[in-house]
Amino acid sequence: MKDETKLVVAGRDPEANFGIVNVPVYHASTVLFPTVESREAAHAARAGGERLVSYGRLGTPTTWSLEDAVAQLEGGYRSQVYPSGMAACAGAILAFVKAGDHVLMTDSVYGPVRGFCDKFLKRFGVTVTYYDPLIGAGIKELIRPETRVVYVEAPGSLTFEMQDIPAIAEAAHGKGAKVIMDNTWASPLFFKPFEHGVDVSVQAGTKYIVGHSDVMIGLVTTTEECWGEFVRDANMLGQTAGPDDVYLAQRGIRTLAVRLKQHMENALHIAEWLKGRPEVHSVLHPGLPDDPGHALWKRDFLGASGLFSFRLKSVPKKAIAAFLDDLELFGMGSSWGGYESLILPSDPSHYRTATKWDDANPLIRIHVGLEAVTDLTDDLAAGFARMTAANR
Numbered sequence: 396m397k398d399e400t401k402l403v404v405a406g407r408d409p410e411a412n413f414g415i416v417n418v419p420v421y422h423a424s425t426v427l428f429p430t431v432e433s434r435e436a437a438h439a440a441r442a443g444g445e446r447l448v449s450y451g452r453l454g455t456p457t458t459w460s461l462e463d464a465v466a467q468l469e470g471g472y473r474s475q476v477y478p479s480g481m482a483a484c485a486g487a488i489l490a491f492v493k494a495g496d497h498v499l500m501t502d503s504v505y506g507p508v509r510g511f512c513d514k515f516l517k518r519f520g521v522t523v524t525y526y527d528p529l530i531g532a533g534i535k536e537l538i539r540p541e542t543r544v545v546y547v548e549a550p551g552s553l554t555f556e557m558q559d560i561p562a563i564a565e566a567a568h569g570k571g572a573k574v575i576m577d578n579t580w581a582s583p584l585f586f587k588p589f590e591h592g593v594d595v596s597v598q599a600g601t602k603y604i605v606g607h608s609d610v611m612i613g614l615v616t617t618t619e620e621c622w623g624e625f626v627r628d629a630n631m632l633g634q635t636a637g638p639d640d641v642y643l644a645q646r647g648i649r650t651l652a653v654r655l656k657q658h659m660e661n662a663l664h665i666a667e668w669l670k671g672r673p674e675v676h677s678v679l680h681p682g683l684p685d686d687p688g689h690a691l692w693k694r695d696f697l698g699a700s701g702l703f704s705f706r707l708k709s710v711p712k713k714a715i716a717a718f719l720d721d722l723e724l725f726g727m728g729s730s731w732g733g734y735e736s737l738i739l740p741s742d743p744s745h746y747r748t749a750t751k752w753d754d755a756n757p758l759i760r761i762h763v764g765l766e767a768v769t770d771l772t773d774d775l776a777a778g779f780a781r782m783t784a785a786n787r
């Protein structure tokens with residue numbers, strides 16, 4: 396089955412739901428059993444790995460509909476929902492480390508995951524080494540006997556470096572470490588982590604799976620080999636997500652293919668347009684043929700999403716504010732992956748440790764939404780005019 400078809404059928408079951416197209420919202424904590432025997436049988440079946448409704452926190456048909464759709468699309472064994480993407484990132488790491496272990500973390504990782512490593516993992520005696528996202532097979536030199544996890548994210552948050560994931564996975568597996576990937580940028584549609592050696596894939600479903608900027612949710616998908624160890628910990632940590640949010644995510648994912656194709660097309664158009672602007676120093680988008688990560692992206696990825704960055708030629712802060720403050724179509728705010736365009740200034744030089752990020756050319760991250768691209772370029776062009784006037 397092709398992905399577009401999987402998106403329509405995976406995780407749905409109209410026959411079990413009176414013909415209703417979407418799996419309904421089951422609000423549940425307590426689940427009643429008619430007899431002592433049936434309750435005991437249910438608990439025994441669950442302990443044996445069978446999936447059945449026994450308590451709200453442990454899953455309902457609503458949660459399974461989303462989990463199954465994501466697992467099938469990503470090509471993993473099974474998925475677990477989390478109340479946010481960040482909870483999913485933390486949960487994925489926590490399931491595979493103990494005191495004394497070591498984690499290798501890409502220097503281009505989503506910022507809050509860096510905070511989790513530096514402040515939270517440290518308290519529990521887990522050490523973290525950041526590595527250059529461009530390291531590829533060279534990661535081998537950094538793997539220690541106690542390295543349990545190599546964490547990758549491609550392209551990198553804010554800076555969009557591509558990573559050679561198969562090469563990193565080969566090195567990690569050769570030394571007994573697991574590969575965890577944050578696959579939010581490509582979504583389950585445009586990168587197939589399990590075909591490239593990843594053991595555990597994280598999705599901030601908040602972004603493209605939900606797609607409408609109104610729900611926090613996360614998912615972790617693993618290989619069959621990793622599932623038992625992983626899900627036991629997820630359950631012990633009490634991880635689940637609210638049924639209404641799960642419902643919105645499983646509704647959102649049905650249109651992922653059409654949305655993502657348009658985000659990709661619009662973003663590539665805007666990226667090319669920005670490249671031609673005199674105010675712009677460079678554009679960081681692996682889908683552009685002259686991007687340093689383009690060959691890897693072309694080899695491993697099936698498409699690009701709507702998120703990328705560009706760097707301005709050196710301008711003072713007040714000129715950047717003049718550019719951004721009065722944009723009409725680009726909103727300024729965290730997150731991305733909804734239908735609307737967003738823009739944010741950012742300075743990765745503050746937190747990089749394994750690599751140096753020079754701050755001479757201010758970085759602007761952009762999420763290109765589903766608006767008409769000519770309206771978006773008009774908005775940006777007016778912003779550039781304000782920027783130039785403010786810099787005079």
Ligand SMILES: *Cc1c(COP(=O)(O)O)cnc(C)c1O
Binds near residue numbers: 480602
């Ligand atoms: C947004 C984001 C997350 C965290 O997701 P939340 O749902 O906001 O907690 C994790 N990784 C990446 C790459 C993200 O962009």
